Amino acid sequence: GIQVEQSPPDLILQEGANSTLRCNFSDSVNNLQWFHQNPWGQLINLFYIPSGTKQNGRLSATTVATERYSLLYISSSQTTDSGVYFCAVKRTYKYIFGTGTRLKVLA
């Protein structure tokens, strides 16, 4: 099956810093989503991005499907950005989740 690897596994930032999270996948996919799991456990949709670049406020994402990776950029990080960021890729109907990047933003 498809392997989804995320890096780094853990990240600690000072408030205001920028960061880049990476998602590599081992085969072609139909779709890709980025999620943020907040400290209360909720999975929040960030981006639905099978290819190209999207931006939403301080967050943006780029997927290069032909090279099998996606990047999530967080600028001017805030303490509320803390949590786990998951990349999930889809072939047919099934999403395969990466193991996540655990982000902690310090005030």
Add this chain to the structure above:
Amino acid sequence: DAGVIQSPRHEVTEMGQEVTLRCKPISGHNSLFWYRQTMMRGLELLIYFNNNVPIDDSGMPEDRFSAKMPNASFSTLKIQPSEPRDSAVYFCASSLGRGVSSYNEQFFGPGTRLTVL
């Protein structure tokens, strides 16, 4: 517009008891997914329904687990009998799919945190 609704949000039960988790997908969505999240295994797909029909239940861990979707707005995941190793967060998600291959965005419910003592 309401998102995916799950109940209960927390469930504590004793080993051997039956547990029923409930999910109401987003109105109009025709694909429904049950996931389990643990520290050891991360997020795992348990079962996928399309148009109320189970398409893939290969992730259901064993016969103690069963899932139903009697109509487009309701699904249940049942564990009978429950065991301590079933303790996890169970998520339901839905999406708007066209046919078996869904190309659309998946939305998650808040999850049910299950503790089996």
